[in-house]
Amino acid sequence: MAVTVRLPGSLRDAVGGANKVEAKGATLEEVFGDIERRHPGFRALVLDDGGAIRTYVNVYIGDQDARASGGTKAPVSDGAEIMVIPAMAGG
Amino acid sequence: MRGTILEHIGGTPLVPLPRIGAGLRARLWAKLEAFNPGGSVKDRAALWMVLAAEADGRLDGARTILDATSGNTGVALALVGAVRGHRVQLCMPDKVSEERKRIARAFGATIVLTDPLEGTDGAIVEARARAARDANLVYVDQYSNDANPLAHRETTGPEIWEQSGGAVTHFVAGVGTSGTVVGVSAALRRRGVRIVAVQPDQALHGIEGWKHMASALRPAIWNESVADLHLTVGTDDAVAMTRRLAREEGIFSGPSGGAAVLAAARVAADEAGNIVVLIADGGERYLSTPLWG
Numbered sequence: 001m002a003v004t005v006r007l008p009g010s011l012r013d014a015v016g017g018a019n020k021v022e023a024k025g026a027t028l029e030e031v032f033g034d035i036e037r038r039h040p041g042f043r044a045l046v047l048d049d050g051g052a053i054r055t056y057v058n059v060y061i062g063d064q065d066a067r068a069s070g071g072t073k074a075p076v077s078d079g080a081e082i083m084v085i086p087a088m089a090g091g
Numbered sequence: 092m093r094g095t096i097l098e099h100i101g102g103t104p105l106v107p108l109p110r111i112g113a114g115l116r117a118r119l120w121a122k123l124e125a126f127n128p129g130g131s132v133k134d135r136a137a138l139w140m141v142l143a144a145e146a147d148g149r150l151d152g153a154r155t156i157l158d159a160t161s162g163n164t165g166v167a168l169a170l171v172g173a174v175r176g177h178r179v180q181l182c183m184p185d186k187v188s189e190e191r192k193r194i195a196r197a198f199g200a201t202i203v204l205t206d207p208l209e210g211t212d213g214a215i216v217e218a219r220a221r222a223a224r225d226a227n228l229v230y231v232d233q234y235s236n237d238a239n240p241l242a243h244r245e246t247t248g249p250e251i252w253e254q255s256g257g258a259v260t261h262f263v264a265g266v267g268t269s270g271t272v273v274g275v276s277a278a279l280r281r282r283g284v285r286i287v288a289v290q291p292d293q294a295l296h297g298i299e300g301w302k303h304m305a306s307a308l309r310p311a312i313w314n315e316s317v318a319d320l321h322l323t324v325g326t327d328d329a330v331a332m333t334r335r336l337a338r339e340e341g342i343f344s345g346p347s348g349g350a351a352v353l354a355a356a357r358v359a360a361d362e363a364g365n366i367v368v369l370i371a372d373g374g375e376r377y378l379s380t381p382l383w384g
Contacts, residue, residue, distance in 0.1 A: 008208045010294035010306060019208070045295055048327075055381035056297020056326050056346075058186060067381070085186055085207040087297060087380055 001026055001078040005035065008085050011046070015039045028059065029072040031082065046084060047072065058087045092138075095174050100127055100134040101246045105254040105367065110339040111332075111352060115359035117261065117366045121342060121352065122251060125373030129167040130194075132247075132371040133233075136270050137167030139242035140231040141175055149229045155180050157221060157228040159205075159214035161300060162191030163372055164233050164268075169198035180228065182214040182221070190376045212308045235311035239270035240277065247271065248278025251367050260364025263287040263355040264371075265347050267300045269313035271369060276317040285362075288318035289354040297326040297382070298350045300371060322354045329353055330382060333374070343374035346382055 006020045015021050016039065025031035029051070036043040046057050052071060053059055059066040060083040066074045076082065092098055103126040112119035124132035144150040155178040156168055165181040172179035181195055185204035192202055203221070205214045215234065222230035233239050251259055262279055264271045266288050276286040291298045294306035304313070315321065326346070333349025336342040348370035355368035377383060 006208060008210060008295070009212065010210070010296075010303075013294070054297070054326075055330065057295070060186075083208065086210060086295060087186075087188075 001076055001080070003031055003076050003078075003080045003082055005031065005082045005084065010086060011042075011084060014042045014045055026075060027072065028061065028066055028074045028076060028082070031076060032072070056087045058085050059083070060085070096128045097138060097171065097174050100129075100138050101250065103127060103250070105251065106342075108336075108340050108342075108352065111335060111356060112359060115356060117359035117362055117364045119352070119355055119359055120255065120259075120365060120367045121340075121348075122247070122367055122369045123342065124369060124371050125344070127167075129163075129170040130373055130376065131163035131167065132271060132369065133163040133167040134170065135242040135246055136233055136236075136239040136268070137164060137171045139238040139245075140233065140236050141168070141171045141177070143236075143238040144229055144231060145175070150177055152176060154227050154229050157218055157230045158182070158233055159211060159218040160233070161211045161214075161267075162187055162195075162376070163300060165195045165200060165202070166191060166198065168231070169195045169200035172200070173198045180221075182218040184210050184214050188377060188380050190379060194376075215308055233268045233270065234308070237312065239268055240274035240312055243271050243274025244277040245274075247369070248275040251275070252279060252282065255365060255367065257282075258365045259284055259367050261285045261287060261355075261358060261362065261366040262369075263289065263351055263358060263366060264369040265289045265298065265301045265351050266304065266313065267302050268310050269302075271371075273312055273314065273317050275369075280317070280319075285320065285364075286318045287320045287322060287354065287358055288315075289322045289324060289351060291350075292323035292325045298324070298329055298347050299345055299377070300347050301350065320358070322357065324350045324353050326350075332356075333382070336370075337374065342370065344370050345372040345374055345377050347371050
């Protein structure tokens with residue numbers, strides 16, 4: 001599946017300055033793995049050592065919170081828009 | 092203010108942290124700002140900013156208070172506005188926890204949700220744009236308003252001095268708008284207190300209310316030279332300390348509280364004295380987040 005992943009300012013340096021990246025995968029895990037292959041270090045910013053979404057990051061697949069759809073096992077459909085945002089807002 | 096809940100802003104407890112502080116060279120003391128009526132340290136700045144805007148004529152009862160906020164300042168402004176009879180409009184990033192939106196609305200504020208991908212910087216940009224095109228909005232701008240640090244110079248700092256009997260040697264706080272650090276520094280540095288400013292260690296972090304200054308819009312009131320020491324903490328370590336605060340000291344804090352105490356403990360390991368660390372809010376506002384999941 002080909003998807004678009006939109007990123008907050010705090011993650012753009014990790015992907016060369018882009019505010020969105022195109023990626024492939026059938027699950028969120030595969031999508032992040034695809035981004036990691038092109039931008040090493042990205043995965044560790046959004047997933048913890050156990051492979052779960054970091055507590056201070058929220059991921060939306062369309063309008064759905066990915067945590068409610070299985071976390072990193074959440075399926076993604078072709079053309080989906082994924083949004084990675086900080087769960088907490090700076091001061 | 093007299094005869095209203097606003098009288099009870101400030102005067103928050105200062106309590107020791109005997110378990111977390113055990114074995115350290117300095118004693119640790121926590122200033123518990125969740126005891127403010129609005130639930131956070133921001134009540135102080137909100138009150139002083141609103142009173143200043145009334146005093147200089149900008150707020151005349153017909154105009155609406157506006158600010159950009161990640162949540163606590165919004166709640167505080169909404170509370171102060173409700174008591175003082177002003178409408179309040181808040182620009183807040185979408186997708187922040189529901190608690191802060193609901194509480195602000197409960198006090199009567201209207202909320203403009205901004206692009207979550209742009210965080211509070213996006214909320215600031217939106218607030219500036221709205222203020223520029225609508226003369227009925229009074230943009231109090233906590234990031235640039237001198238009344239913000241002034242509140243801390245006149246209340247938080249003196250309280251700490253009095254409550255500690257003049258024994259405080261260090262003050263530790265996180266930097267968001269920077270009002271707390273700037274204001275308390277102005278009050279206490281001249282009394283020989285060492286000021287420690289703390290930030291998140293990277294741009295993507297979970298320390299609500301704090302700014303990673305290198306990657307964020309810089310508050311106009313911030314000046315690094317007000318602090319003697321600058322430290323950074325990571326979110327995972329901050330969360331671990333936040334949990335320790337609850338389970339060992341009975342203090343239910345937001346993640347910034349754990350972050351500040353973690354930094355304070357690092358200082359306490361190396362330097363003797365009485366370290367006061369400011370815990371900005373309570374844990375209730377984060378119950379819907381994975382922090383307490």
